Amino acid sequence: MIIGIDASRAFLKKRTGIEEYSYQVIKYLRTELTGQTVFLYVRKKIGWQAGRFIWVIPPIDFDLPSGWQVKALWAPRFWTQFRLSLEMLFFPPEVLFVPAHTVPFIHPKRTIVTIHGLEYEFCPEAYSWYERWYMRISIRCSCRWAEMVVCVSENTKRDVMKLYGVSETKIRVISEGYDKKTENLSPITFDVLPATDTQEVPYLLFIGRLEERKNILRIIETFEILKRTYRIPHELVLVGKPGYGYEKIRSKIQSLQSNIPIRELGYVSEEEKWSLLRGADAFVFPTLYEGFGIPILEAQAAGTPVVTSNVSSLPEVAGDGAVYVDSESAESIAEGVWQVLSDPDLRNGIIEKATQNLSRFGWASCARGLTVAILQPQGPLV
DSSP states (O other), X not given: OEEEEEOTTTTOSSOOHHHHHHHHHHHHHTTTSTTSEEEEEEEEEEEEETTEEEEEOOOOSSOOOTTEEEEEEEOSSOIIIXXXXXHHHHSOOSEEEETTSOOOSSOOSSEEEEEOOOHHHHOGGGSOHHHHHHHHHHHHHHHHHOSEEEESSHHHHHHHHHHHOOOGGGEEEOOOOOOOOOTTOOOOOTTTSTTSOTTTSOEEEEESOBSGGGTHHHXXXXXXXXXXXXXXXXXXXXXXXXXXXXXXXXXXXXXXXTTSOEEEEESOOHHHHHHHHHHOSEEEEOOSOOSSOHHHHHHHHTTOOEEEESSTXXXXXXXXXXXXXXXXXXXXXXXXXXXXXXXXXXXXXXXXXXXXXXXXXXXXXXXXXXXHHHHOTTSOOO
C-alpha cells in the first residue's frame, strides 16, 4: 500500500501542540507501518548559504524504515490547498493521512484527518475574524471530504458531531499521548531562569501558548490572590510562545508591583521543560477550552500536581489525577492551588492517582489506533 502523510508541521524546530502530535505519531508509526510505502510530504524553503541559494529541508532526527521516504515540496504560500493538492492530483497515494486538521482540496478517496479541537468556536474572542473564518471553513470541509475523522477526545467528537453534523460512524476517537523525559534531568540553571535560582525559590508553572484562550489573565489574577491572601512565597513561571491577545497579558504583567513576581521564559527546550515540570510545586492549567491537553499528562508524568478546569476535554484527560476548578473564577482557581500547596495528603493522593491515569495514554497506543484507521478504516480499533 502507498501511504502519504502530511508532515509539513512535524519537523519544526520549536514544536507545540499539533506540531508535537504530528512528530510523535510519525515517529511511532514507523514500527507499525512496516512493509508499506510511505511518503512524508515536507515543505522545503529557499535559503542562502556560501553566496548562493540552496534548498532548505527540515532535518528528521530519527531513522526511516525501508520503504519510507521524504518528499520535499516547495510552496511559498498555500501549502495545503495549492502545493499538496497538486501532489495529490499528479502523484496520489492510496491513502492520505493529515495529522493537522486541514485536508487538501484535491485528495484521495481514502483520506484520514485528525481534528484536535474546535477552540475557535467556543472561544471566538481569542481569535481574529480571519482565523475564525479560515478554521471554520477548512475544518468543516475537512470533515466532509475525509473518509474518516479522527478526534483526539470524546469531547472533540461530540463537538464535531454537534456543530458540523458529522456522522458518528465516520469518527474514531484515538487519544494523544505524552513523551516522558524525566530521567537524568539536569538542574534548572541561572541561564534557564535568569535573575533568580528557581531551585531555591518555589514556583507555580504554566506551559502553553500565552494567549487569551489559555486564560492567562485569570491565572495572573489568581496569583495575585495567592500572594495577597495566602502569602505564598512562590513565583509564577509562564512558559510558551506569545499568541493572540498577548499584548494584554504583557501589559498586565508590567503593571504589577514587584512583590508579584512573574517570570516569562518564552519557548524552552524539551529538557528545560521537563526540569521545570519536575521542580514546580503545582502545574496550573485552567484553560477555557482544550481539544485534548498534552501538558496535563506531562505534568502528571513529572509527578507534579495538576490544577485544571472542569470544562471541555480536561476532565476526560486528567481523570482523577487533578484538582478541578471553575476556569471563570480566579477565587476558585486560587482555592484549588492553595489546597494542593497546603494539604500534603491531598497532594500525594493526586500524584498517585495521576500515575494511574497515565496508563491510559501513550504515543505507541495512539500509533496502533491510527494504523488500524489507515490500513483498515472500517475495522474496530485496538
